[in-house]
Amino acid sequence: AQTVTQSQPEMSVQEAETVTLSCTYDTSESDYYLFWYKQPPSRQMILVIRQEAYKQQNATENRFSVNFQKAAKSFSLKISDSQLGDAAMYFCAYRSRETSGSRLTFGEGTQLTVNP
Amino acid sequence: DSGVTQTPKHLITATGQRVTLRCSPRSGDLSVYWYQQSLDQGLQFLIQYYNGEERAKGNILERFSAQQFPDLHSELNLSSLELGDSALYFCASSLEAANSPLHFGNGTRLTVT
Numbered sequence: 579a580q581t582v583t584q585s586q587p588e589m590s591v592q593e594a595e596t597v598t599l600s601c602t603y604d605t606s607e608s609d610y611y612l613f614w615y616k617q618p619p620s621r622q623m624i625l626v627i628r629q630e631a632y633k634q635q636n637a638t639e640n641r642f643s644v645n646f647q648k649a650a651k652s653f654s655l656k657i658s659d660s661q662l663g664d665a666a667m668y669f670c671a672y673r674s675r676e677t678s679g680s681r682l683t684f685g686e687g688t689q690l691t692v693n694p
Numbered sequence: 695d696s697g698v699t700q701t702p703k704h705l706i707t708a709t710g711q712r713v714t715l716r717c718s719p720r721s722g723d724l725s726v727y728w729y730q731q732s733l734d735q736g737l738q739f740l741i742q743y744y745n746g747e748e749r750a751k752g753n754i755l756e757r758f759s760a761q762q763f764p765d766l767h768s769e770l771n772l773s774s775l776e777l778g779d780s781a782l783y784f785c786a787s788s789l790e791a792a793n794s795p796l797h798f799g800n801g802t803r804l805t806v807t
Contacts, residue, residue, distance in 0.1 A: 623798035
């Protein structure tokens, strides 16, 4: 079974600065997908970014980018020019490609605080 | 708006009772997933349905059951409720393709007193 680990329960960043959230995962599969979701105080789950394991290029969505290291099974999220609205719980998630329609396996989350 | 609708938003009930949570997936999505999020915890996978059939089971208690109907909406039934069942219950839906993200509803907050 796949596992996802987020070793930083809490992180903080100054507004306009850059922060990196860590995520590692364990799998024996070669093809899969990785996601970062954001959960603000409203508790809504919002997709931030996704990465396909067979793609070498790191995904980018505006101020959000990932550093995907397949050999190290690492998938970190970088938030540039942090804004107050970025404050949220961030979850890393894994989805198998080998099993069609499979579930997302989530890490325990990192609570991000943005200081003005 | 994710397109996934969950009702009710809040539910307060007593121990020993039974409740039903309802989910309508995004238009076109055949897969429905149920997750449980206890206070300040991660999301625990409960069960998945695909086009009316159970596809995968996670850490779902025997007191809990679910189904997906022909119109693709799903219901999660929780019975003999205990205090520890208090949590946020999310429904999510997706397309079949594995690169499709899960789209989450806003959740149902269940409080068992």
